[in-house]
Amino acid sequence: MELPDPDEEVRAVEDDAGASPAVPADQPFYTIGQVAQLLDVPAAQLRRLDALEIVQPDRTEGNQRRYSAREIERLREVITLGEEGVTLPGVRKILELRRRVGELEDQLSRQADELADARRDAGLGARGEAGAAAPGAGHEG
Structure with missing residues (x-):
């Protein structure tokens, strides 16, 4: 082969x-x-x-x-x-830490998506401000 x-x-x-x-x-x-x-x-x-x-x-x-x-x-x-x-025990630890970092990054990404969904559902802007109006809107001069 x-x-x-x-x-x-x-x-x-x-x-x-x-x-x-x-x-x-x-x-x-x-x-x-x-x-x-x-x-x-x-x-x-x-x-x-x-x-x-x-x-x-x-x-x-x-x-x-x-x-x-x-x-x-x-x-x-x-x-x-x-x-x-790097020794084999060191390699094992590095690989385990990389795996754990990947898991935490995935978890953080999921939580950020959930937060964005919750804010959208509540009618909040990206910073959590209600009724995210355009800059200058609501100000009369």
Whole structure:
């Protein structure tokens, strides 16, 4: 089985959060051998990251690992952090903090949307002012 052009895969992952036209970003598709070749790392390193629960790919019915494009991007992050001298426990903490920040950003966005909806329903302007009139309106001279 021939690997897709690594440059095209990188572009697809970077340009569209891991989605490529043929394979959705979250679909487990790539074998451990393909990922090892794509990232230029030994398959044993990928197995270790799986065993340490840093990047855990899905498994087939035959118990073979299958990686999604998102997991490949996460592996790139892990490898880069390791090359910068971050230990595996440090990598795990960084990834957990990034995940938590993402959750908080999503929560904040939902709350901002709910607040905007509530203000609109109450007839309030963006700053919570009733009957948000145009500048200068209501002033007679």
